[in-house]
Amino acid sequence: MSPFTFVDAVASVGTLDAGAERAAIAHHDRLTKPRGALGLLETIGIRLAAIAGAMPPPVPTPAAIAVFAGDHGVLAQGVTPWPQEVTAQMVANFVAGGAAINVLSRQMGATVTVVDVGVITDLDDAHGLLRRKVRRGTADLSVEPAMTIDDVERALDVGAEVAAGLVDRGARALVTGEMGIGNSTAAAAIIAALTGRTASEVTGRGTGIDDAMLARKVAVVERALDRLGPEPDGRTALAEVGGLEIAALAGFIVGGAARRIPIMIDGVIAGAALLVAASLCPQALAFTFAGHRSTEPGATAVLEHLGQEPLLDLGMRLGEGSGACLALPILEAGARVLAEMATFDSAGVADKT
Amino acid sequence: MSPFTFVDAVASVGTLDAGAERAAIAHHDRLTKPRGALGLLETIGIRLAAIAGAMPPPVPTPAAIAVFAGDHGVLAQGVTPWPQEVTAQMVANFVAGGAAINVLSRQMGATVTVVDVGVITDLDDAHGLLRRKVRRGTADLSVEPAMTIDDVERALDVGAEVAAGLVDRGARALVTGEMGIGNSTAAAAIIAALTGRTASEVTGRGTGIDDAMLARKVAVVERALDRLGPEPDGRTALAEVGGLEIAALAGFIVGGAARRIPIMIDGVIAGAALLVAASLCPQALAFTFAGHRSTEPGATAVLEHLGQEPLLDLGMRLGEGSGACLALPILEAGARVLAEMATFDSAGVADKT
Numbered sequence: 001m002s003p004f005t006f007v008d009a010v011a012s013v014g015t016l017d018a019g020a021e022r023a024a025i026a027h028h029d030r031l032t033k034p035r036g037a038l039g040l041l042e043t044i045g046i047r048l049a050a051i052a053g054a055m056p057p058p059v060p061t062p063a064a065i066a067v068f069a070g071d072h073g074v075l076a077q078g079v080t081p082w083p084q085e086v087t088a089q090m091v092a093n094f095v096a097g098g099a100a101i102n103v104l105s106r107q108m109g110a111t112v113t114v115v116d117v118g119v120i121t122d123l124d125d126a127h128g129l130l131r132r133k134v135r136r137g138t139a140d141l142s143v144e145p146a147m148t149i150d151d152v153e154r155a156l157d158v159g160a161e162v163a164a165g166l167v168d169r170g171a172r173a174l175v176t177g178e179m180g181i182g183n184s185t186a187a188a189a190i191i192a193a194l195t196g197r198t199a200s201e202v203t204g205r206g207t208g209i210d211d212a213m214l215a216r217k218v219a220v221v222e223r224a225l226d227r228l229g230p231e232p233d234g235r236t237a238l239a240e241v242g243g244l245e246i247a248a249l250a251g252f253i254v255g256g257a258a259r260r261i262p263i264m265i266d267g268v269i270a271g272a273a274l275l276v277a278a279s280l281c282p283q284a285l286a287f288t289f290a291g292h293r294s295t296e297p298g299a300t301a302v303l304e305h306l307g308q309e310p311l312l313d314l315g316m317r318l319g320e321g322s323g324a325c326l327a328l329p330i331l332e333a334g335a336r337v338l339a340e341m342a343t344f345d346s347a348g349v350a351d352k353t
Numbered sequence: 354m355s356p357f358t359f360v361d362a363v364a365s366v367g368t369l370d371a372g373a374e375r376a377a378i379a380h381h382d383r384l385t386k387p388r389g390a391l392g393l394l395e396t397i398g399i400r401l402a403a404i405a406g407a408m409p410p411p412v413p414t415p416a417a418i419a420v421f422a423g424d425h426g427v428l429a430q431g432v433t434p435w436p437q438e439v440t441a442q443m444v445a446n447f448v449a450g451g452a453a454i455n456v457l458s459r460q461m462g463a464t465v466t467v468v469d470v471g472v473i474t475d476l477d478d479a480h481g482l483l484r485r486k487v488r489r490g491t492a493d494l495s496v497e498p499a500m501t502i503d504d505v506e507r508a509l510d511v512g513a514e515v516a517a518g519l520v521d522r523g524a525r526a527l528v529t530g531e532m533g534i535g536n537s538t539a540a541a542a543i544i545a546a547l548t549g550r551t552a553s554e555v556t557g558r559g560t561g562i563d564d565a566m567l568a569r570k571v572a573v574v575e576r577a578l579d580r581l582g583p584e585p586d587g588r589t590a591l592a593e594v595g596g597l598e599i600a601a602l603a604g605f606i607v608g609g610a611a612r613r614i615p616i617m618i619d620g621v622i623a624g625a626a627l628l629v630a631a632s633l634c635p636q637a638l639a640f641t642f643a644g645h646r647s648t649e650p651g652a653t654a655v656l657e658h659l660g661q662e663p664l665l666d667l668g669m670r671l672g673e674g675s676g677a678c679l680a681l682p683i684l685e686a687g688a689r690v691l692a693e694m695a696t697f698d699s700a701g702v703a704d705k706t
Contacts, residue, residue, distance in 0.1 A: 347442070
């Protein structure tokens, strides 16, 4: 069997099912509650029906989180106080089950799959780790292309293949996760490039940096954008100023959409990947939910650009998929309400006059 | 054994444990994440430690939801399009498991206990229903006191006893729920009285009313406030313009605080009860979490008055405890992160330089 590629995924992304959507809207108005009183929970359930093509929609469990890991040549510019080896150390922490995303995924009954798509060091085989290294980290995006277009294609393929594989093994929702010291610099460059905002509008403190380092980071993003030029497409943006895990996440999103599965988007890094996915396959957007609003300014720029409303706003900025994972019960509730609530007729409750 | 009364509850509410709080703050800074990166999740975990007096705090599951039901004499003024019998019909729906709160509580592994504290009709015995009727509905708060001070005391006692009973039978978090056609009018009056806001600032559309009915509802709340006079205490506000389920909820909150258990507060009705609880027992507030921001203006007035940040903001306005129930996984995550995440030392992850 030939592998499922990004090109395959783009070709098979369909549209939402308007019939199931209408049925869900109509059913919501028969349930024992004032019409519209469940707010976004109603919107979510209706879209889950449209995604699945079924009313009620299937409950979107279990979820699968994929944490794509990669390193960044831009670390040479001093954009973060964290040493590069933390990327590989955190991969080991994910595999051992000790990171925040492991704790949250266990609570949600979800799996965590770690995918090495570009960590600079060699990683040993481990349970829960997929070795799909495209290259050992990116080049320094402030002075040269982060990677080649061929690298981009391979990373997109890794993401699409991982998404399809997780769904084929039973996942009924996907969650975007990532790890890569320096990746908030690449994400800021992608977001500025694809939303038309300036570097200073979308560049944030990432893992927590001081004013001097933030100024340096903004200047680095500005240099990258100058090299890139205006209005690039998603592939070019990835190659020039992106990251391997960001490219893989874009493929993962489109791969999940191709399988008609809801995809919960995490914070600023996943937001950059979502912009790329929307550039390369606009229909994929309808299969995604914004899990939360990260404190990073670039995350809000993405939400505004795409007109998405986040499910959570808890002042989180960790990444790994943590905010998106925490939003999974809201997705599940949106489906369960449509499947399990009584109607005015079935419960013998009088409607308003 | 004598019953656990509201007065007993007030007498036994303690203070937060400063030692456990400090230990949780220090532990968060050793976990494998940038300091502060989990935002409100860190704040929640730290307060759970301070509530329990233990680091890590115990996981706050299972939760128990108590839905207090009562009727309202103010329906005579035409403040809602829903007929009064819907209160009792919805109680039957809760007992049968078909309401939104049943669906959400099943998802969260929580129990639902329905408490008749003032439904106007007689209710038959049923599994999951506690018959604690103080009186058959309130009087019309726009023309006379809604109930006597003695009624208030008895309803406060019911709430405190229910909270203590649920905790004694194993609940590790409590959720405020309610049902009562007309109760958003009583809640608006309580909130205006105890926050100093005007009727028009805190009176909303409740289950969904048109402009003419909203104007009538505001006028009704204004008349109630004129009768009540300025700066009442919680008991007087309850007796003059309150509701039986609101009084019971205030007792429930203080009862949970007395047992040192986190209490998740729902929307505008629960917010009115929280103001009463804060008036009668200020120390109880530290044991509560604002589950969500209801779309009702009175709910936001309560959050602002008490300086609380809601965990969810999903445009919900159903009541029943639905928004608070949906926030339970966030509470649980706050505890689990402190209990289960690896530290920089234990995971061999380098700290930032």
